[in-house]
Amino acid sequence: MLYRETGQFKTSYKADMAVFPIRQDRIGLAVILLLAFVATPLFGSAFLLSAVMIPLLVFALAALGLNLLTGYTGQLSLGTAGFMGVGAYACYKLTTFFPEVNLIVWILASGFFSAAVGVLFGLPSLRIKGFYLAVATLAAQFFLQWCFIRIPWLYNNNVSGAIEAPVRTLFGMPITGPHATPELRYLVVLSIVALLTWIASNLVHGRVGRSWMAVRDMDIAAELMGIRLLPTKLLAFAVSSFYCGVAGALMVFLWYGSAEPEVFSISQSFLILFMVIIGGLGSLIGSFFGAALIYGLPIVLKSLFPMLGLSVGAATIEHITFMVVGAMIIGFLIVEPHGLASIWRTIKQKLRVWPFPY
Amino acid sequence: MLYNIFIDPFVQMAGAPDLLVQALWDGLVSGVLYALIALGFVLIFKASGVFNFAQGIMVVFAALTLVGLYEKGVPAYVALALTLVVMFLLAVAVERVVLRPLVNQPDIILFMATFGLTYFLIGFGELVFGGNPKAMITAQLGLPRGVIDVEMLGGRVSFQKIDIAAAVIASIMVAALAVFFQKTRIGRALRAVADSHKAALSVGISLNQIWVIVWFAAGVVALAAGIMWGARSEVSFALEIVALKALPVLVLGGFTSVPGAIVGGLIIGVGEKLGEFYWGPLVGGGIETWLAYFIALAFLLFRPQGLFGEKIIERI
Numbered sequence: 001m002l003y004r005e006t007g008q009f010k011t012s013y014k015a016d017m018a019v020f021p022i023r024q025d026r027i028g029l030a031v032i033l034l035l036a037f038v039a040t041p042l043f044g045s046a047f048l049l050s051a052v053m054i055p056l057l058v059f060a061l062a063a064l065g066l067n068l069l070t071g072y073t074g075q076l077s078l079g080t081a082g083f084m085g086v087g088a089y090a091c092y093k094l095t096t097f098f099p100e101v102n103l104i105v106w107i108l109a110s111g112f113f114s115a116a117v118g119v120l121f122g123l124p125s126l127r128i129k130g131f132y133l134a135v136a137t138l139a140a141q142f143f144l145q146w147c148f149i150r151i152p153w154l155y156n157n158n159v160s161g162a163i164e165a166p167v168r169t170l171f172g173m174p175i176t177g178p179h180a181t182p183e184l185r186y187l188v189v190l191s192i193v194a195l196l197t198w199i200a201s202n203l204v205h206g207r208v209g210r211s212w213m214a215v216r217d218m219d220i221a222a223e224l225m226g227i228r229l230l231p232t233k234l235l236a237f238a239v240s241s242f243y244c245g246v247a248g249a250l251m252v253f254l255w256y257g258s259a260e261p262e263v264f265s266i267s268q269s270f271l272i273l274f275m276v277i278i279g280g281l282g283s284l285i286g287s288f289f290g291a292a293l294i295y296g297l298p299i300v301l302k303s304l305f306p307m308l309g310l311s312v313g314a315a316t317i318e319h320i321t322f323m324v325v326g327a328m329i330i331g332f333l334i335v336e337p338h339g340l341a342s343i344w345r346t347i348k349q350k351l352r353v354w355p356f357p358y
Numbered sequence: 359m360l361y362n363i364f365i366d367p368f369v370q371m372a373g374a375p376d377l378l379v380q381a382l383w384d385g386l387v388s389g390v391l392y393a394l395i396a397l398g399f400v401l402i403f404k405a406s407g408v409f410n411f412a413q414g415i416m417v418v419f420a421a422l423t424l425v426g427l428y429e430k431g432v433p434a435y436v437a438l439a440l441t442l443v444v445m446f447l448l449a450v451a452v453e454r455v456v457l458r459p460l461v462n463q464p465d466i467i468l469f470m471a472t473f474g475l476t477y478f479l480i481g482f483g484e485l486v487f488g489g490n491p492k493a494m495i496t497a498q499l500g501l502p503r504g505v506i507d508v509e510m511l512g513g514r515v516s517f518q519k520i521d522i523a524a525a526v527i528a529s530i531m532v533a534a535l536a537v538f539f540q541k542t543r544i545g546r547a548l549r550a551v552a553d554s555h556k557a558a559l560s561v562g563i564s565l566n567q568i569w570v571i572v573w574f575a576a577g578v579v580a581l582a583a584g585i586m587w588g589a590r591s592e593v594s595f596a597l598e599i600v601a602l603k604a605l606p607v608l609v610l611g612g613f614t615s616v617p618g619a620i621v622g623g624l625i626i627g628v629g630e631k632l633g634e635f636y637w638g639p640l641v642g643g644g645i646e647t648w649l650a651y652f653i654a655l656a657f658l659l660f661r662p663q664g665l666f667g668e669k670i671i672e673r674i
Contacts, residue, residue: 076466128658130465131409135609135658138602139651146648150641266599270473277470315484322481329474334459337467 003351019205036190041183049182050255052299057186057193058251059295063275063287064200065243070273071281072204073236074216075125079137080244080272082144085264086114087245088252089154092163096156103168103175107192107249111242117144118241125233129219141266148261164258176253185254192250196243201284203239212236213282278332280339289340297325367636380515381635382628387521389627390528391590394583395604396611396619397532398576403613404552405572406457408468412475414601416577419479420445421494421584421593426487428495437495445577453569461565480595491596494588524586531582532620535575539616544571552614606654612664621665622654629653 003024010016020026040053066080090113094106121140125133148154155163167177174180175188203209211232214222223229252259271294279290298321305317336342371378395417402410423444427437456471502519539545550558551568559565587597607626611618633649657665 124655124659127662129662131469131613132609132658132662132664135606135651135654138605139648139655142648142651146644150644266602274470274473277466281466319481319485323478323485324481326474326477326479326481329477330456330471333463333467333471333474337460337463 003348003354005352019201033194036194037187041186044186046182049186052296054182054186054189054255056291056295057189058247058255059272059275060288060291061193061196061250062244062247062272063279063291064197064284065240065247066272067276067279067281067284067287068200068204068212068243069236069240070276071283071286072209072216073212073233073240074219075122075233075236076130076134077137077240078134078266078269078273079121079140079144081248081264081266081268082141083114083118083241083244084248084251084268085144085148085261086117086241087111087248088259088264089148089163090114090245091249091253092165093154093156095166095168099166099168102170103253104170104188104192107246107253110249111245114245114248115238115242118237118244119234122234122237122241125237126230138266141269145261145264145266148264160260162258162260163252165253165256168253176257178257180254189250189254192246196246197284200239200243204284208235216282274329278329278339280341283339283341285344286339286341289344293340294325297321297328362640363637370636376515377635381631383515383517383521385628385631386624387518387524387627388631389624390525391583391587391623392603392607392627393620393623394528394531394579394586395601396607396623397535397616398579398583399604399608400611400613400616400619401535401572401576401579405548406551406569407465407555408457408472409465409613410576411469411472412479413576413580414598414604415476415479415483416445416448416580417584417587417601418593418595418597419448419483419584420577420581421588421597422483422487422492424581424585425492425495425588425593429492434495441581442578445581446574449570449573449577452573453566457569458566476598480598484595491592491594492588493592494585518590520586520589524589527582527586531579532616535616538575544568548572603650606650609654609664610657612666615664615666618664618666626650626653 003022005022005024008023010021015021020029041049044053062080062084065083066077069075069077087110091103091106091110094110095101095103098106117140121136124136128136149161152158152161155161158164165176167174167179169175170184170188173184175184204212211222211227214225214227215229215232215236219229222232248264251263256263275290275294276287277290278293279288280286301321301324302317332339395413398413398416399410402408402413420441424437424441427440428434432440452475456475457468460468460471502523506517506519506522507515537545539548547558547563547568548571550561550563551565555565558568584593584597587593587600603626604623607619607622609622610625611620611622630646630650630653633653634646638645
């Protein structure tokens, strides 16, 4: 009843092609943004902000980046964590070289470094396809991680071999380091993620996104239709790596505070791939759903056992979490191979025509 | 710099041939193990078109089951038989729970499902057998141990007996698989399924049975790889990362080719060891982690379908 588009007439092509053609969707988005920007920092506890919301947003951004590449352009990548690492290390180098420039600028700029690396490793994609391409991105993953360990210049010759976020301020208030409040960090992360999501939405709804999807659906056909494959694929690699790089920089600077090369290991790449697939390939909102599920599920499971009054060891919980996550991935794929985004679409469609079945 | 890259390593090779032989042998041995893991992948990919990411964890799981059963007091050979039973049950379970409901889904979905399987097996294995590394029961299984030192080329080259055994067992296994594929009724059915699921179904081949059989065969190969690998180091979940090396091997050999898996494994193994030994010091060592992928990538640029893969024909 609430979700009914009766009486909403589209009087121009522009209105017809809008990203949110239904008024209730626009209101819903405004409410979500309001909740995220105002209510959460006002009423959320420090734990909720720094241990749930910030990681969730960071993962969602990385998943979004991978989704642009894998979901929209159809190029399987297993090197996400490597590209995230490039962003993090680039941001670290930049902010230690030029401490006077605002950190936000460097976080966004570090994305370009990661984009350049992404283009480099995307070059084989013109000749190699599918699972074969996964090897090229695995090469990126392992090579980049090796660089983070073996090139001391990248971590300023630290003895520990880790990078640590130096204290940086925004409007006179610290946003990194031990004195930064969770609220401020959360708002910075949220603003960047919201901005980049908006840009991504415009990208995939425009000419660029359509050519990506054409390449995904059948690249030879796309080529015959006049889409130049190399620039299109490389652009996808660049944009995707940009997003992953920014996510990596956010992860180190606004979430962890410091990071070792192990943070950007292959298992992190797989985790983000899970998020994309569980959330839904080729869906922006799916990236958020996937990140919420894959990141949130272990947290919920860990708190579930004490709540049920079962006393089991921490290690056992860890193992059971693994099993449950694995089983859930299989279960989800069987029930809905197109991910949570598809469930979301189904729910919306059902609501629109309710009480009729179609 | 150029001298260091292009000339010096070869001078070193010519100067100390015994070291070269040793490096080659080490490379061949790890190549055999990569090939064994890749073989499991190829079996499953050929028959069901599933890119089985869980093969690596199946290796760990099989080895863990074997050692775990032995530690519970089961005699070694009985434990081996029981492990085979467990692998068979795993194959049946995978077919029932994962493959059958997901039939005819896109490749990437099946690939993700095997990811889920990987997670499940990691959790399950750690829950049942604990996460600590275990020593493989090499002696109890009657596998040879010790080292043979051979004086040759003005130096001493040492061969681990277990490595020789691994090479022999791997060759026997490949030969057995080749005979199985070429000569038996089930083998023919497997090849038919590999060619076309629909055509195979229409002549009365049960896809479900075939899947159980290939997954079981892959499980047996995994057990062999697990025993060999465990004997060289120890049985632990760290092996899973090493198993990722099977990917470049597969890519190099082509996903559908058994000989490809063997040759690819040997090329990767040797290339990796030689690269680490002669060129690694130039950049600070540790290049073994990524060199394999770059070797595979270099081959791919010239043959996108791998050395022995079927030619990819694209049509609109």
